[in-house]
Structures are given as structure tokens and as C-alpha cells.
Amino acid sequence: MNSAMPLLNVERLSKSFGTHRVLNSIDMSVKHGDVTCIVGPSGSGKSTLLRCLNYLEVPDSGVVFLDGDPVGIRWHGDTLRQMSFNELAAQRQRMGMVFQSFNLFPHKTALENVIEAPIIVQRRKKAEAVDEAMALLDKVGLGDRAQYFPKQLSGGQQQRVAIARSLAMRPAVMLFDEPTSALDPELVGEVLAVMRQLAEEGMTMVVVTHEMSFAREVADHLIFMDGGVIVEAGPPKEVLSNPQHARTKSFLARVL
Ligand code: ADP
Ligand code: MG
Numbered sequence: 001m002n003s004a005m006p007l008l009n010v011e012r013l014s015k016s017f018g019t020h021r022v023l024n025s026i027d028m029s030v031k032h033g034d035v036t037c038i039v040g041p042s043g044s045g046k047s048t049l050l051r052c053l054n055y056l057e058v059p060d061s062g063v064v065f066l067d068g069d070p071v072g073i074r075w076h077g078d079t080l081r082q083m084s085f086n087e088l089a090a091q092r093q094r095m096g097m098v099f100q101s102f103n104l105f106p107h108k109t110a111l112e113n114v115i116e117a118p119i120i121v122q123r124r125k126k127a128e129a130v131d132e133a134m135a136l137l138d139k140v141g142l143g144d145r146a147q148y149f150p151k152q153l154s155g156g157q158q159q160r161v162a163i164a165r166s167l168a169m170r171p172a173v174m175l176f177d178e179p180t181s182a183l184d185p186e187l188v189g190e191v192l193a194v195m196r197q198l199a200e201e202g203m204t205m206v207v208v209t210h211e212m213s214f215a216r217e218v219a220d221h222l223i224f225m226d227g228g229v230i231v232e233a234g235p236p237k238e239v240l241s242n243p244q245h246a247r248t249k250s251f252l253a254r255v256l
Contacts, residue, residue: 005068007032007173007204008053013062015048022048024228025062030173030221035205037215037236040225041251046208049225050177053206054095055088066094067172093121096166096174100182102158104150110137110161111146114168122169129168136164140194156187160194173204180211212256216240224248
């Protein structure tokens with residue numbers, strides 16, 4: 001790991017669905033330990049950008065670099081080729097992803113959800129995986145819920161299990177796509193508190209969110225997207241209090 005190099009570097013990333021250009025030459029970089037929040041209207045390309053970061057969506061052009069390595073592709077002699085499935089899987093483990101819908105295994109307990117991938121994918125010893133999973137469940141405030149099934153947990157608790165499950169893979173960066181958007185309002189705070197704690201501990205995070213106060217207080221860098229481009233980016237307090245572009249101003253007038 002080279003801490004002078006950004007952990008994530010996105011260069012001229014473009015993506016279309018049919019004739020619809022959803023991402024138009026996006027450049028961004030994320031330093032080690034930084035929290036980047038991405039805001040913007042629905043349909044502006046935020047999820048597609050996040051999904052391109054870990055190659056869940058294959059860009060049409062442009063490259064994402066993770067710690068200097070291109071994501072999803074590699075050089076064979078002097079041509080770039082898609083990685084093999086195993087190479088891509090290994091790279092993806094370095095990027096944890098948390099979605100709006102928690103996607104826990106319904107027939108597994110919280111603990112079983114958290115130890116599944118470390119044991120099956122990373123082939124870690126079960127006792128070690130359980131110890132680490134219990135520590136992570138404690139960290140997200142659910143040490144006493146380890147034996148509960150998802151349907152016995154609130155949405156906020158399920159999302160915290162999903163965060164613990166992602167962390168169990170020991171990712172280098174955590175990607176969040178509107179992690180609180182599916183939650184009842186009274187449950188949003190407990191999830192944001194866990195994310196804030198992660199940020200304070202130095203986790204590198206990219207967070208698509210509509211929670212402007214979280215963005216203002218926790219983000220090091222705020223990106224405003226509209227129509228597949230980054231319209232404006234910078235320190236959150238500056239972008240939020242003194243937006244330079246008309247599109248940013250009208251978006252913020254609607255959400256703040
Ligand atoms: P956001 O997350 O900002 O709401 P998205 O990245 O989900 O935006 O979507 C951007 C645009 O791309 C939208 O118009 C959406 O309908 C379109 N889109 C997203 N995924 C697909 C897909 N798999 N096929 C076709 N169109 C898509
Ligand atoms: Mg989205």
C-alpha cells in the first residue's frame with residue numbers, strides 16, 4: 001500500500017445504457033482514510049458510478065484504479081483484457097458494498113450472515129471468523145443479537161448486520177449506496193452513527209446519500225452529480241453553503 005497514491009482513482013469513466021449516456025467522462029479520486037459523499041437527483045448516475053467502482057457494472061471506457069491496479073481488467077502483453085472471474089473476485093473483496101436493501105440471508109442468523117463469506121470465500125478458520133464477527137457485531141451495537149434471524153431484527157439492525165458482514169471481509173474501502181433510504185426515519189440515526197464511527201476510525205468510504213447533515217459533518221469531500229457528470233465537488237461546507245453552479249443551487253434548495 002502506497003499512501004501517497006489515492007486509494008481509488010477514476011479516470012474518464014463513461015457508461016451508456018443503449019443510447020442513454022449515464023456517466024460522461026467521470027474523474028474522481030479518493031485518498032486513504034477519506035470519506036467522499038456523492039449527492040444528486042435521482043437518475044443522475046450515482047449508483048452506476050458506485051457499481052462501476054467495483055466492476056458490478058462494466059464501464060464502456062475509462063478506468064478505475066484501486067491502489068494503482070486497474071479494476072476488472074489487466075494487461076496481457078500490450079493489450080488490456082477482462083480479468084478472470086477469480087481475479088475479479090479477489091479484487092472485489094477489497095471493496096465492501098452496502099446497498100439500500102440489506103440482502104441478508106433470511107435463513108441465517110446475524111452471526112452466520114457475518115461469518116459466511118470469510119469462511120467460504122476467504123477460507124478463514126471458523127473459530128477465528130466467529131471471534132471477528134462477534135467483535136464486529138459488538139462494534140455495530142448488535143453483540144446481543146448475534147443469534148437473531150433477519151426477520152427478528154428491525155431494518156436499522158439488519159443494515160448494521162449488513163455493514164458488519166461487509167467489514168468481515170476486511171475491505172480497503174467501503175461503498176454505500178443510499179444505506180438509509182429504505183429505513184423508517186427513526187432508524188436512520190443508528191445506521192448513520194455506525195458509519196460515522198467507521199469514518200472516525202479511518203475507514204475509506206464512498207457514500208451515496210441524501211442525508212445532507214451526514215455529508216456536511218462527516219465527509220471530507222462532497223460530489224454533486226447531475227446528468228452523468230460531476231457538476232461540482234469540494235469540501236462539503238463550501239459546496240453546501242456556497243454552491244457555484246445553478247444546478248447545484250436548485251438541487252440544494254430542494255433538499256436542504
Ligand atoms: P441514481 O443512482 O443517481 O438514481 P442510476 O445510476 O441508478 O442513478 O441511473 C442513472 C440512469 O441510468 C437512470 O436513467 C436509470 O434509469 C439508468 N439505468 C441504470 N441502470 C440501468 C440498466 N441496467 N439498464 C438501463 N438503464 C439503466
Ligand atoms: Mg441510485
